[in-house]
Amino acid sequence: MKFSSKIEKCGYSPIRKFYSYQVECEKQGKKIHHLNIGQPDIQTPRNFFTAVKDFDEKVVAYAPSPGIPELIGAIRRYYERIGVELSDSDIIITTGGSEALSMSFQCILDEGDELLAPEPLYSNYLTFTTMTGGKVVPIPTDPANGYRYAKRELLERYVTEKTRGLLITNPGNPTGVVLTKEEQQVIADFARDHGLFLIVDEVYREFVYNGQKLSSFGSFEGIEDNLIIVDSVSKRFSACGARVGALISRNKELIAHALKICQARLSVATLDQVGAAALYDTEESFFEEVRAEYKKRRDTVCEELGKIPGVSFDVPEGAFYLMASLPVDDTDRFQRWLFTDFETDGETVMFAPGDGFYRSPGLGKNEIRIAYVTNSDELRRSIRVLAEGIKRYNSL
Ligand SMILES: Cc1ncc(COP(=O)(O)O)c(C=O)c1O
Structure with missing residues (x-):
């Protein structure tokens, strides 16, 4: 075979x-x-389980393809609290951040297309990009230098006519590097100037230990069409098994294309979305x-x-x-x-x-x-x- x-x-x-x-x-x-494995032992907030227990429908039906409105609304309000204005139509619920990643790559990569990404990187990026026919072009980093990669001249070296985007994890898996606000601006300017997609995997957003209050790339101006945010409840709420994430973008065309994949895969698990919506009520x-x-x-x-x-x-x-x-x-x-x-x-x-x-x-x-x-x-x-x-x- x-x-x-x-x-x-x-x-x-x-x-x-x-x-x-x-x-x-x-x-x-x-x-x-x-x-x-990044499977935390932290207890998932009880409101997840309560919401699932209280589910009172007679049928476990398919959810709407972009996600249930309660969860989309909860995520929009969460982003508002961290200084990012979104509309509901900028948010698509996915099966974990994983599906948001693969969906993004399917929307932007053709055979031979290149995605820049600092290395070492989250290993599953390689599988997801390879399955589109595209490939990751690694940006080398150095532990002696704190794995810092947000340097314009370094990034410029790897751009070719096949480059479609820049993919970063912030805070970083596996290195733990966290971009400063100035570095984030370097990244945003680079993506905008080259007309590249900027895929920011922010699933660890809450986990920063140097006192820095991390800004989401969603709060940066001028990159509305470039930016794709990958998000998830897995790490934020220690709810990895819920398999609920989100693909977020203000690029209407990108969302319209991603919805084709959403409709084909029908929906994300209904009960997990109900539980995930309740998680967003968790106290600071x-x-x-x-x-x-x-x-x-x-x-x-x-x-x-x-x-x-x-x-x-x-x-x-x-x-x-x-x-x-x-x-x-x-x-x-x-x-x-x-x-x-x-x-x-x-x-x-x-x-x-x-x-x-x-x-x-x-x-x-x-x-x-x-x-x-x-x-x-x-x-x-x-x-x-x-x-x-x-x-x-x-x-x-
Ligand atoms: C950087 C990064 N992105 C995305 C994911 C995907 O997580 P999930 O599909 O559980 O949301 C993980 C999981 O470990 C991760 O480390």
């Missing part, structure tokens, strides 16, 4: 590809410390507490990593990830070994190998991405298990 060349070109997610190893380890009774204190908790977790991870000889990293300013360089030859191989040949007190550790976060072949081989989404005690233990693993692997 013949498969599409596009799917043949895609790789597995570095975050999930070791699942079968995980299952095997667990069968053997080994405890696995999870540093691999929830975010303050969650932010303080993630900051503590980040500090714990950095403190413990700092004790391991040969490990280097840049302290993340936002989101809940960190890229670390380890003193091992190949973190993919090291991860397999941690599953099959290692344990300390019946425990091992799981991370996401770094090369999957790079588009450039050969990069990230000795790096890992850590998600600091479990409590500080658990994280401390996880990093200590990692340290023990490094020591033993290197003495083989």
Whole structure:
């Protein structure tokens, strides 16, 4: 049987590809410390569950293709509170931020088209772009420089006649880099001057730890036609399983095209939208507490990593990830070994190998991405298990 060349070109997610190893380890009774996946343990606000329980229709019907009006209205009011004026028709509800990403790429990329994106990047961007026939052109960054990429001369170097857009995550996954307001302006000017789509993945908007109040790109003027915002309830409300996100743009043509895909895929899950609409009533204190908790977790991870000889990293300013360089030859191989040949007190550790976060072949081989989404005690233990693993692997 013949498969599409596009799917043949895609790789597995570095975050999930070791699942079968995980299952095997667990069968053997080994405890696995999870540093691999951005699944927070923070409790989802109760209003999600209450709204779903109170659902009182006789039929679980299809929702409208662009999303239910209650949720669209809730998102519009949320944006108003953070200084972004939208109309309901600028918002399309999607199955997670993931569908907003793939839908955006389907609307703007043709075979051979290019999307600029700073590297390392969220690995699933590669699968979604590859499936359109387009490709990511990586903008190199450097941890020694805090992974900063919003420099006009750097971005200019990668523009060709095939460039259709610039894709960024702010705050960044996997690096934790957070753009300053001035840097955001550089990005906005660059996209506007070149007539490029600016796809901003802001799913971690609330998670900034240096006291900076992050502005959404939606509040910048002059880029109304360029801007596509990718948003989600997954991380904001610790509701990853709700699978509710949004594609937001003031570009009417883009929205009109995206609606064709929405109508073809019928609708996003009705009950999850009902629950998600209620989430937007969550009090501000929830975010303050969650932010303080993630900051503590980040500090714990950095403190413990700092004790391991040969490990280097840049302290993340936002989101809940960190890229670390380890003193091992190949973190993919090291991860397999941690599953099959290692344990300390019946425990091992799981991370996401770094090369999957790079588009450039050969990069990230000795790096890992850590998600600091479990409590500080658990994280401390996880990093200590990692340290023990490094020591033993290197003495083989
Ligand atoms: C940067 C980024 N964008 C988008 C997503 C998609 O999340 P979801 O589809 O759960 O909204 C994730 C998930 O981890 C992410 O890290």
